[in-house]
Amino acid sequence: MDSNIVFLIIALIGIALGFLISKFLEKNNSSKVVENARREAETILKDARNEGESIKKDKILQAKEKFIELKSEHEKVILGRDKKMAETEKRIRDKESQVSNELSKNSKLNKRVEDKLKDYTHRVEYLEKKQEQIDKLHDRKIQQLEIISGLPAEEAKAQLVESLKEKAKADAMAMIQDSIEEAKLTAQQEAKKIIINSIQRIGTEEAIENCVSVFNLESDDVKGRIIGREGRNIRAIEAATGVEIIVDDTPEAIILSCFDPVRREIARLSLHRLVTDGRIHPARIEEVVAKTKKQIDEEIADIGKRTIIDLGIHGLHPELIKIVGRMKYRSSYGQNLLQHSREVAKLCGVMASELGLNPKVAKRAGLLHDIGKVPETETELPHAILGMQWAEKYGEKPDVCNAIGAHHDEIEMKSLISPIVQVCDAISGARPGARRQIVDSYIQRLKDLENIAFGFSGVKKAYAIQAGRELRVIVESEKVNDDKAANLSFEISQKIQTDMTYPGQVKVTVIRETRAVNIAK
Template identity: 80%
Template sequence: METITITGIVIGTAIGLVIGLVITKILEKKRGSEIINKAKRTASNRVKSAHKEAESIKKDKILQAKERFIELKSEHEKVILSREKKIADVEKRLRDKESQLSSELDKNRKLNKELATKEADYDYRLDFLEKKQTEIDKVHKRQVEQLEVISGISAEDAKSELVASLKEEAKSDAMSYVQDIMEEAKLTAEQDARKIILNTIQRVGVEQSIENCVSVFNLESDDVKGRIIGREGRNIRAIESATGVEIIVDDTPEAIILSCFDPVRREVARLSLHNLVTDGRIHPARIEEVVKKTEKQIQQEIIEVGKRTVIDLGIHGLHPELIKTVGRMKFRSSYGQNLLQHSREVANLCALMATELGLNPKVAKRAGLLHDIGKVPDTETELPHALLGMQWAEKYGEKPDVCNAIGAHHDEIEMKTLYAPIVQVCDAISGARPGARRQVLDSYIQRLKDLEDLAFGFTGVQKAYAIQAGRELRVLVESSKVDDAKASELSFNISQKIQNDMTYPGQVKVTVIRETRAVNVAK
C-alpha cells in the first residue's frame, strides 16, 4: 500500500513537471514571438527613417549641386564679361591709336609742306646773302687797298705790328698782376695758415687725439698698479722703453692708460701688460721677454688677418708685403671707422659696381681693398696716402689699372681708367654710411632723437622708438586715451608732421601700437 502511494506521488510529480515544462515552453515561445515582432517593427521603423533621411540628404545634395552650378555659371559669366570688357578696351585703344596716328600723319603732312615752303624761302635768302657777302668783300678789299696806299704799309705788316704791341702790353699787365698777388700772398699766408691750424685744433684736435691715440687697460684691483710701477718706477720705465708707449697711472680706479700714436705699439703694450699681470712676474728682464714674444704674436696676427681678408674676398696673387699691409689696417682707424672694415666694404662695393658696368669685378675689388694702404706706413713720409699707396702697389707688381685707381681716388693724379672713379665713389659711399664715421654718426643719432621727440608732441603717446635706421617709427599709446579710430588718425597725423617738418632720406613708416592689459594676481 505504501509502495502504491509512493509510486503515485512520483507519477504525479513527474506529470506536474512535464506540465510545467510544457507551459514554460509555451510561454517562452509566446515571448520570443513578441520579441521578434517588436524587432521587426523596430527594423521597419528604422528602414522608414533611413529612407526619409536618405531622401532629405538626396534633396540637400541636389540643392547644393544646383547652387554650385549656379555659382560656377555666374563665375564663368563674370570671366567672360571681363574678357569681353578687356577685348572692348583693347579695341577702343586700337581705335584711339588709329585716330591718333591718322591725326599725326595729317600733322606730318602739313609740317612737310611748311618745311618745303621754308626750305625754298631759306634757299632764296641764302642766295641773296651770298650775293650781299660778295659785294661786302669787294668793298672791304677796296677799302684795305686804299688804306695800304695811304699808310704806305701792307695789311699783313700792320696786323703783325698790332699783335706784337698787344702781346707786350698783356705781358706787362700780367707780370704786374702776378707780382701784386705774390706780395699779398706772402703777407697773408702765414697769418691765414696759423688761423686755419688753430681753428682746426680747437674744433677737433683734442677729441681726435684722445680717440685715436689712447687705449685703456683694465685691472682687477688697484693693488696691481704698484706692481706695474715697480720699485722706484723701474717696471713702468722698462715697459715704456720696450714698447715705445707712454703709460699713464692716475687716480682712475682699476685702470691705466696707454698713450701712443702707433696703434700696433699700443696693442703690443696692452697684450704684454695682460700677459704680465696674468703671470704675476713683473720685472725688467721678464718685461723684455714678454714684449718680444708679444711683438712676434702681433706680427703673426697681422699676417693671418691679411691672408684671411684676401681669401674671404677671393683675391689671388697679392704680394706678401701687401698682405701684411692689409693686416695692419686692423689696428688703424680713419674718422672713427676701422680701416680694414672700410677697405672690405669698398672692395665689395667696387666689385658690384664693376659688374653692373660690365667691367672686371676682380680688378675693381683688388683696387678697392688696396686704395687706403698708404694710411699704414712703416716709416714717416710726406706723401699723401693715395700717392704712397700707388707707389707701393707699383713696387709690388700690381697692374696699372689698380695703381691708377689707388693714386687717383682723391684726385691727386689724373684718372686714366674706369676703375678709378668706381673706387672714388665707393670710398665715399662707405664713409657716408650712417654710423660709419663720427661726423655722420652724430647727425644720424640726432635725426633718430628728433623723430622720437616729434612723436611725443602728440596727446596719448606713451613711448616712441625710431628703428630700422630711422626708416620706421613705432609709437606706443595709452589705451585709455586713444581708441582704435584715434590710433589710425594719430598715425596719419604723425606721418604728415614728419613729412612737413623734417628732412630725411627715403620713407619713414609710422606704426601706432595700442594694447589693453588686464592683470590679476592669484594668492
C-alpha cells in the first residue's frame, strides 16, 4: 500500500515536470531542449519506479519478520498453557489417588466400627442377663435373711437406719470436739503471733536508739526556719538525704532518724551548714547536701588512709582504701564494721607472728576480709565472694584473696592465712557485747523495703522512715502521672505485703513533684 502511494507521487511529480518542460519548450521553440527534458523525465520516472520497488521489498521483509516474531510469542504462550494444563492434570490425578486411598481406609474403618458395635451389643445382652440373675439372687438372699432374723425387710431397714443415726451422732460429736480442739490450737497460735508482734515492736523501738542522731540547736526559733513555709524546707531535706527529720517538743534539739549512718551524717553536716549560714530554702538545701556528700567522700578516703597507716599496711589500691573508709559507716550485727576489721587485723598479726608466718600479710587479709559488706549497690553474691573478687580486681596477692573468700567456707582454704582470718573473725565477733542481732535484722528489713520500691519503673528515690513503718517513694514526674502514682502506691504495698514479714503495718507514700525552672539573664 505504501509503495503504490510513493509510486503515484513520483508519477505525479514526473507529469508535472513534463508539463513544465513542455511549456518551456513551447516558449523557446527548441526541440532539442524538449527531447532532453523528456529523457530526464523518463530517467526520473525510472528511478522512482526502482526506488518504489525497493521500498516495497523492505516493507514486505519487515512484515514477514513481524509475523515470525508474533508467531514465536504465540507458540511460547501455547507451550506455557500446555505446561500448566499438564501440571493441573497431574495434581488432579494425585488428588484422585489420595481420595481413593482415603475411601479405602474409611471402608476398613467402617468395617472395624461395625465389628465393635456388634461386640458391644453382644456384651450388653450378656450384662443384662447377668443383672437379671443378680436381682434374683438378691431377692432370694433377702427372703433368707427375713427367715433367719424373723423380721420383715422394712422393719429391719428401720432398725438399720436407727443404728446409723446413732453412729452419725457419735461421729458428729467427735468432729465437733476436733473442731473445738483445732480452734483452741488456732487461738493459741494467734495469741503467740500477737505476742511475737509485740516483742518485735519493742525490739524495733530499742533498735531505733541505734539509728537516730540528735542535732542540737541554739534556740527553738531555728525549728521554724528548718520546717519552712508549709513544711517545704523539711520536705526538701528529707527528699535530698533520705533521712527523717523529727521536730517535737524537745527543747533546742531535733532528731535525725535513718538506718544508714552515712545518710545521717550527711544530713547532720548539711543542717549544721544551713543553720550556720542562715539561708534555708529548697534550692540552697540541695546545693549544701551535694557539697556535704562530696565532703563525706573525701572524709571516707582520709579514714581509710589513717587506718592503713595505723596498722602498718602499705601499697593498698586507692579503691580499696575508700572501701575501708566506708566501713566506718557500716555495722554488722550492731558491731561497727571498721572497728571489727581493725580488731581482726591486729589479732591476725599476733597469731601469725606466734605461728612464724608473715604478720603483714595476715593483717592485710584481716583488714580486708569484710570489704564485701559495703557495696555501693545491692548484689546477690555473698560478701566473702564479693570481697575476694574486689581484692583480685585491685591486685591483691592470692593468699590474701583466698583468705577473704574462705573466711565463711564459701571456697576451699589454700593457705595458712585463711584459717587464721576465720578464727580471728570469730574471736572478734563472739566477744561479749560485740554484736546485736536485732539491729542487723532491722536494718536489713529497711533495706529490703527500699529495694522493693526500686523494683518498679519510674522510681527515682526510696526512703524507709518511721522505723520501717513508712516507705516514702519519689518518682520521676515525666514517667509517672498522677493516676499511675496512685496505682504505684497500691502495687508497692501489695508487693511488701506478699514478700516481707514485718510488725504492724507499712504506709507507702508516693511523691510526684513537677518543677519549672528558668534563669533570668
